[in-house]
Amino acid sequence: MKKVDAAVVGAGMGGLAAAAVLAAGGRSVLVCEGSGELGGCAGSFRRSGYLFSAGATYGMGFESGGLFGRLYRELGLPLPPLHPQSVIMDVHLPDRTVRYYRQKEAWFREIRRVFPAKAQNIIDFYEEVFGFSFLLEQVAVHRPVLPPRTSGDAARLLRMADLRLLKRAPLLLQTLGRRLHRYGLEGEEAFVHFLNGQLIDSVQTTVDECPVLLAYTALNVFHRGAYYIDGGLSRIALDLAESVRSSGSEVRLRTPITGLRRSADGTGGWELRTRRGELIHARQVVLGNSLHSFHGLLDGEALLGSSGLPSQEAEENRPAWSAFTLYMGGPADKVFPPADAYDQDGASPVLYHQFIRSYGAPLAETNQFLLSISRPGDDLRAPAGHAAITASTHTAPDPWWSLDRAAYERRKQEYVHSMLEGADRAFPGFSTSLEVVLPGTPVTFERYTQRRRGKVGGYIPQGPLDLLRMSSAYSGLPGVYLCGDTVYPGAGTLGSAMSGWIAAERMLR
Structure with a gap:
């Protein structure tokens, strides 16, 4: 034994x-x-010469004071090859594309461009969001247990309760939707969908149900530092x-x-x-x-x-979500977005893209999906001159398990077609340039990650x-x-x- x-x-x-x-x-x-x-x-996992990331996501927490920065330092590990992203992602809404900048001033300029009618309201809202940025470092330092079970757990929470947090304590008993109402933003359809897109990918819900603490933490994480990690x-x-x-x-x-x-x-x-x-x-x-x-x-x-x-x-x-994913690969000069999808210096393509196809449908089941592209020169992910791509949408797990084989395959192909069609609207010809297209369903996630019903x-x-x-x-x-x-x-x-x-x-x- x-x-x-x-x-x-x-x-x-x-x-x-x-x-x-x-x-x-x-x-x-x-x-x-x-x-x-x-x-x-x-x-x-590796298929057809590509190293595919299981989920379409990016690296965070490596900035000064960030969780992974602290963890690597405590373990004596050298940081992995990191590439800071000045653009967190491009968000392709039904009627406009929002460039989500990491840096505050650039983001506020973009807010004025894409949401002109309510720009000042939105900026005032984000000033409140950024007022909670200190909490990320507090959590990374103290690492509290919630709900607290011991006197030591309670003591850690008390050490976090400085004046900045105490002044904002009443906000923690609200949903994000209530805070939007405070700023007159509850009816700003495009902006609410933009926020919902960020929240569904980070904390699995939308403004109406999301606690302010979770929402403000997630939104601050995006602006603290988004990194592409080689491999x-x-x-x-x-x-x-x-x-x-x-x-x-x-x-x-x-x-x-x-x-x-x-x-x-x-x-x-x-x-x-x-x-x-x-x-x-x-x-x-x-x-x-x-x-x-x-x-x-x-x-x-x-x-x-x-x-x-x-x-x-x-x-x-x-309730919990699963994911439907597409793992794709092709020549980099064809699958990368057009020239206008580069950062403000024109030096690097935007590697992360979120698609919200309709304002009239829930942000799941291919109406919303996140797509990530491997960085040019990352030969760990793709053969030279090629790019590995992962796209992921939230999906309810149970329906996938109630289908017979033929219905399961039909549903899978419908999701593939829908996501590729959505990408083609922003990047014409994207789908025809692909050499590899591999779908993954909740059934796939259970098989390969051992998670019951593929819940993730x-x-x-x-x-x-x-x-x-x-x-x-x-x-x-x-x-x-x-x-x-x-x-x-x-x-x-x-x-x-x-x-x-x-x-x-x-x-x-």
């Missing part, structure tokens, strides 16, 4: 961050990942895994964990069972494979009931107090901790990594 101080289930960003911090803290660690790739939903976001996962190994611990791929039970030797530890029947004994366990996938892992309903984790019925009733991105927030409903690092079982996108602080690469760091710190105490 393999014996370790800590076993980590899942090599997503949360699990790897937890493992790296634990290993650096002197613990013997074993990471068990069910798939053949690191990084989970922020991982990558994609999976480079972070590779770095964290190497940190684990260099500390003398182990990361195993294709090692799904099928059972977790209390150790029979009376030591108070835990036994994990792999699909091949191997038993692993660990004093502590990190479950980083999402709350969607926990049921059936814990041996015995009594054990599950004693943990305080949601029942399977409660978990399934809590965490839960969908529902109202201003939603943060208090989130699961914290504590599972309720002694020695068992939680991390990942279904655990505070939740969605996205940054949130998942922070949840792992938070769990590891509690374990090291």
